[in-house]
Amino acid sequence: KPPNLPPGGMAPLGSLPSEDVSLGEQVMELRKKHGDIVSWRMGSRIFIFFCDYKTIKAAFSKIEFTDRPDFYSFDIFNEYTKSGIANTNGQMWIDNRRFALRQLKDLGMGKTQLEQAIQYEAVCLVEDFKRHTGRPGPPPASITVAVLNVIWKLAADHRFEVDSPEVHSFNKMITTLFEDFQGPVVWFDLMPWLIPIVPNFVRKWMGIDTIEKNVHKVLELMGEYIKQHQKTLDPDNPRDYIDAYLLEMEARKDDPQSNMSIFDLKNCMADLFTAGSETTASTIRWAIYYLAKYPEIQAKVHKEIDSVVSRDVLPSIQQKNSLPYLEAVTLEIHRLASLLRVGLVHSCNKDTKFGDYVIPKGAVLSALQEGCHSDPAYWEKPYDLYPEHFLDAEGKVLTKKEGFLPFSLGRRQCPGESLARMELFVFLSALLQNFSFSIPKGKELRLEKNPKDSFLNLPKELDIVITERP
Numbered sequence: 503k504p505p506n507l508p509p510g511g512m513a514p515l516g517s518l519p520s521e522d523v524s525l526g527e528q529v530m531e532l533r534k535k536h537g538d539i540v541s542w543r544m545g546s547r548i549f550i551f552f553c554d555y556k557t558i559k560a561a562f563s564k565i566e567f568t569d570r571p572d573f574y575s576f577d578i579f580n581e582y583t584k585s586g587i588a589n590t591n592g593q594m595w596i597d598n599r600r601f602a603l604r605q606l607k608d609l610g611m612g613k614t615q616l617e618q619a620i621q622y623e624a625v626c627l628v629e630d631f632k633r634h635t636g637r638p639g640p641p642p643a644s645i646t647v648a649v650l651n652v653i654w655k656l657a658a659d660h661r662f663e664v665d666s667p668e669v670h671s672f673n674k675m676i677t678t679l680f681e682d683f684q685g686p687v688v689w690f691d692l693m694p695w696l697i698p699i700v701p702n703f704v705r706k707w708m709g710i711d712t713i714e715k716n717v718h719k720v721l722e723l724m725g726e727y728i729k730q731h732q733k734t735l736d737p738d739n740p741r742d743y744i745d746a747y748l749l750e751m752e753a754r755k756d757d758p759q760s761n762m763s764i765f766d767l768k769n770c771m772a773d774l775f776t777a778g779s780e781t782t783a784s785t786i787r788w789a790i791y792y793l794a795k796y797p798e799i800q801a802k803v804h805k806e807i808d809s810v811v812s813r814d815v816l817p818s819i820q821q822k823n824s825l826p827y828l829e830a831v832t833l834e835i836h837r838l839a840s841l842l843r844v845g846l847v848h849s850c851n852k853d854t855k856f857g858d859y860v861i862p863k864g865a866v867l868s869a870l871q872e873g874c875h876s877d878p879a880y881w882e883k884p885y886d887l888y889p890e891h892f893l894d895a896e897g898k899v900l901t902k903k904e905g906f907l908p909f910s911l912g913r914r915q916c917p918g919e920s921l922a923r924m925e926l927f928v929f930l931s932a933l934l935q936n937f938s939f940s941i942p943k944g945k946e947l948r949l950e951k952n953p954k955d956s957f958l959n960l961p962k963e964l965d966i967v968i969t970e971r972p
């Protein structure tokens with residue numbers, strides 16, 4: 503055991519989390535015994551869990567705690583060659599993240615071009631929901647298409663029709679990757695010494711081949727769009743992320759510090775799609791489920807929208823500040839869903855003193871989001887949908903709240919946060935202006951999380967009834 507390690511579950515041979523209770527809940531038990539920083543040896547890895555908001559904020563502002571770990575499951579996503587944004591460290595990460603943030607800003611975050619694209623997707627979404635009214639069923643797949651189309655617009659100036667088989671098969675690739683990412687491949691992350699000794703047939707059984715194939719398909723598709731863009735590139739009129747990257751890559755072609763390449767571009771794009779699609783689409787689904795479960799809150803949202811927006815136009819992003827209750831509901835959905843339950847792990851790149859402890863090089867670092875989001879120290883009603891958590895006495899939105907970190911904190915904080923917030927506002931306000939959501943008669947809507955999904959809290963497919971509002 504390294505000296506001065508935070509206290510916790512440090513069985514000499516390492517213990518794996520139980521599958522009956524979620525990882526987050528198991529860490530919360532350790533927190534009760536040991537305090538806000540706990541360690542846990544899982545397999546041959548030392549995990550450090552930061553359990554309290556202030557501790558996470560202090561930890562994730564440290565450069566030593568900003569890297570990603572050398573996880574096999576992460577490397578598969580880059581075909582074992584570090585590239586992209588989410589799984590790189592050092593200069594490559596700094597350059598790619600900076601480029602992504604600049605593109606997300608230049609292509610219209612807060613500006614009209616992307617706003618219009620999102621607004622157009624909202625029109626299509628409402629039209630599609632009309633086809634699903636009056637009978638029990640899961641929330642329509644058009645939610646995912648709308649969210650994917652926003653990223654397609656940004657990345658490759660492209661969109662798909664809601665019934666296009668291509669967009670659904672692309673989505674299937676991404677969701678399958680998410681499922682597989684939480685599967686047996688995790689053993690290689692926790693016990694990397696297994697990697698060279700596990701025979702091929704076991705790797706196959708673990709689903710590694712399937713993940714590799716799926717990743718390859720995603721990257722190949724990105725490659726096709728890049729090729730089309732190379733043929734039609736106009737340096738004076740960059741259309742999207744791909745054009746901007748190609749131009750910068752050309753401008754830096756003699757720069758020995760440049761890590762830019764077509765392979766890297768494919769991975770940056772894949773990162774935007776994987777990080778930005780299911781997260782946003784699932785948040786919309788959670789919102790629909792929670793509002794169906796809390797009809798009195800839904801009625802208040804309807805009333806607010808009706809008092810601000812005329813019924814013959816969809817709400818626009820400019821009206822966001824006039825709809826504080828909807829905004830507070832959206833923030834509550836982030837809190838209750840805690841989509842990335844224990845965050846996306848970081849790693850420590852050198853032995854680092856932190857408070858009374860020393861965090862050893864190579865430790866895997868995790869922010870206990872769902873613990874913060876249900877901590878009674880921060881939330882009056884931790885397990886209820888209670889928009890008042892995010893409203894002050896005058897009904898104004900409290901955007902910055904201690905204990906609230908759905909997009910994480912610090913240097914790795916989600917670069918897509920503003921885009922996600924914009925999408926959530928435009929899509930949810932459009933849907934709630936036009937529809938109400940309810941639980942099918944005689945049914946119950948069970949929204950508890952699956953303990954086996956330790957990292958991502960994606961909603962199960964549950965039936966609701968969509969009714970067009972008069």
Ligand code: HEM
Pocket residue numbers: 587588589599653773774775777778779781782785841842845846847848908909910911913914915916917918919921922
């Ligand atoms: C509701 C929607 C979303 C949620 C809850 C969410 C949450 C997060 C979280 C918790 C992280 C990990 C941060 C860390 O490592 O500490 C992250 C990373 C990331 N997100 Fe998001 N995200 C959302 C939407 C988006 C969107 C729309 C995009 C872009 C299109 C995006 C792009 C990324 C990228 C590229 C990273 C990796 C950043 C890095 O490693 O530097 N996300 N997100």
